[in-house]
Amino acid sequence: MHKRILSVLYNGKMPLWVFWALLTVVYSAIFITIEFSGTPFSSFQGFLVIFSQWCVVSLAAGGVLGLINFNRIIFAVLFPLLVLLSVAVAYFRISMGVVLTPVCIELAFVTDMKTSMTVISPQLIASELLGLGLAGFIVWWRWEKVHIGRRLCAYIYMAMSVMLVVLPFAVKRISAPVFNRLPYSLWYNIDQYLHNRHNIEEYRDTFDDVSVTKDGNAPDVVVIIGESLRADHLNINGYGRCTMPLLSQDTAVVALPNITTVPFHTFRSVPHIMTRADSVNTEAAFTEQSFITLFKKAGYSTAWLSNQDMLSSYAYFMHEADSLLYGNAVKSIYGFDKWLDIDLIPHLESILACGVRPKLVVMHTIGSHWWYKSHYDDSRAVFKPEINSRVLSDLTDEQLINSYDNTIVETDYFLWNVIGRIKGRNAVMIYISDHGEALGENA
Numbered sequence: 001m002h003k004r005i006l007s008v009l010y011n012g013k014m015p016l017w018v019f020w021a022l023l024t025v026v027y028s029a030i031f032i033t034i035e036f037s038g039t040p041f042s043s044f045q046g047f048l049v050i051f052s053q054w055c056v057v058s059l060a061a062g063g064v065l066g067l068i069n070f071n072r073i074i075f076a077v078l079f080p081l082l083v084l085l086s087v088a089v090a091y092f093r094i095s096m097g098v099v100l101t102p103v104c105i106e107l108a109f110v111t112d113m114k115t116s117m118t119v120i121s122p123q124l125i126a127s128e129l130l131g132l133g134l135a136g137f138i139v140w141w142r143w144e145k146v147h148i149g150r151r152l153c154a155y156i157y158m159a160m161s162v163m164l165v166v167l168p169f170a171v172k173r174i175s176a177p178v179f180n181r182l183p184y185s186l187w188y189n190i191d192q193y194l195h196n197r198h199n200i201e202e203y204r205d206t207f208d209d210v211s212v213t214k215d216g217n218a219p220d221v222v223v224i225i226g227e228s229l230r231a232d233h234l235n236i237n238g239y240g241r242c243t244m245p246l247l248s249q250d251t252a253v254v255a256l257p258n259i260t261t262v263p264f265h266t267f268r269s270v271p272h273i274m275t276r277a278d279s280v281n282t283e284a285a286f287t288e289q290s291f292i293t294l295f296k297k298a299g300y301s302t303a304w305l306s307n308q309d310m311l312s313s314y315a316y317f318m319h320e321a322d323s324l325l326y327g328n329a330v331k332s333i334y335g336f337d338k339w340l341d342i343d344l345i346p347h348l349e350s351i352l353a354c355g356v357r358p359k360l361v362v363m364h365t366i367g368s369h370w371w372y373k374s375h376y377d378d379s380r381a382v383f384k385p386e387i388n389s390r391v392l393s394d395l396t397d398e399q400l401i402n403s404y405d406n407t408i409v410e411t412d413y414f415l416w417n418v419i420g421r422i423k424g425r426n427a428v429m430i431y432i433s434d435h436g437e438a439l440g441e442n443a
């Protein structure tokens with residue numbers, strides 16, 4: 001029997017749909033699996049949930065492979081290109097924890113060729129050559145050994161491919177998980193980058209009619225935009241656990257526990273913080289320049305230090321500042337290694353060391369963003385047991401709240417470090433979280 005199968009494989013013709021299925025399995029087993037590598041789970045049920053997500057992303061990948069596979073000339077051109085790009089994404093993810101984001105693409109454009117070349121290693125070249133060799137063999141096989149078959153089969157095949165490609169666009173629930181992984185991430189991140197560029201270059205209402213007095217003795221201002229921090233989880237606001245051991249001892253710290261946010265997600269909330277937008281005038285968030293321009297008019301040198309994704313709703317403000325620096329430019333919520341705000345401190349030090357003043361520094365932090373465990377150092381894991389699975393049904397409320405509170409201990413440490421850098425200067429630090437976090441209440 002196996003001789004017959006081998007004979008068909010080597011001498012016969014393989015139906016297109018069989019080739020498509022095999023290709024999808026091989027591509028998914030390598031590249032989609034690497035995209036899911038490191039995803040934590042703590043039970044068999046949790047594994048099944050992650051495996052089902054892997055299947056959805058693999059099916060969507062199968063749609064793309066199906067479309068380019070239909071014609072052998074198109075396949076001969078596009079498949080090696082797809083492998084070349086997929087190998088690069090997988091290589092950087094495995095070797096450096098880099099996840100493809102719009103910021104990666106922006107940095108690739110602004111980084112000079114000499115610096116860019118430093119990321120090209122012999123291992124990357126070897127991986128690419130291996131990938132291209134394999135792709136070449138598959139293209140040859142597709143060219144010589146695969147037949148489309150009956151017309152009806154071809155129609156069904158095309159319909160299925162198109163349906164699988166359209167699926168993540170039609171079903172919003174799976175859009176982000178599919179678009180942020182191969183092969184869709186190759187298109188999606190470029191699309192997001194171009195969308196951000198469009199927003200950065202759009203016209204916004206300026207503050208030309210506002211008269212501003214320059215004062216060389218004005219204080220330096222550090223504005224920190226927090227992430228998902230609940231006011232009721234701070235011991236300085238009466239929370240039972242000591243989540244802010246350092247700041248709660250600082251008598252110069254003033255807490256304002258009754259500030260609320262109108263939007264409850266980052267995309268809308270950050271523009272609300274940056275502009276005069278409020279619950280009545282929501283449009284200003286997307287039509288006005290931010291307070292950064294006002295500070296510039298007042299003679300401030302301005303900087304934006306980012307430890308977050310760049311979203312189109314606030315990309316404009318990031319580029320409004322005189323300088324833009326990243327703490328972790330290559331991190332994404334689709335990776336699970338450490339992504340800490342403390343990484344912004346060297347950038348803050350370099351900005352403060354520069355002689356020009358007064359200064360405005362906006363620090364956009366990752367704070368208490370979900371997957372909490374990525375956002376605090378293990379030495380600040382005060383509350384245990386912590387979360388150990390990406391699948392919510394694997395976790396207890398206690399684990400969730402413990403890890404969430406650990407992110408606040410980390411934020412306390414980060415803010416304490418910022419205060420340490422501006423102590424002794426004529427300076428003020430303002431911290432405001434973009435919104436709170438649901439921790440299973442009313443579930």
Ligand SMILES: [Zn+2]
Pocket residue numbers: 227228265266267434435
């Ligand atoms: Zn947020």
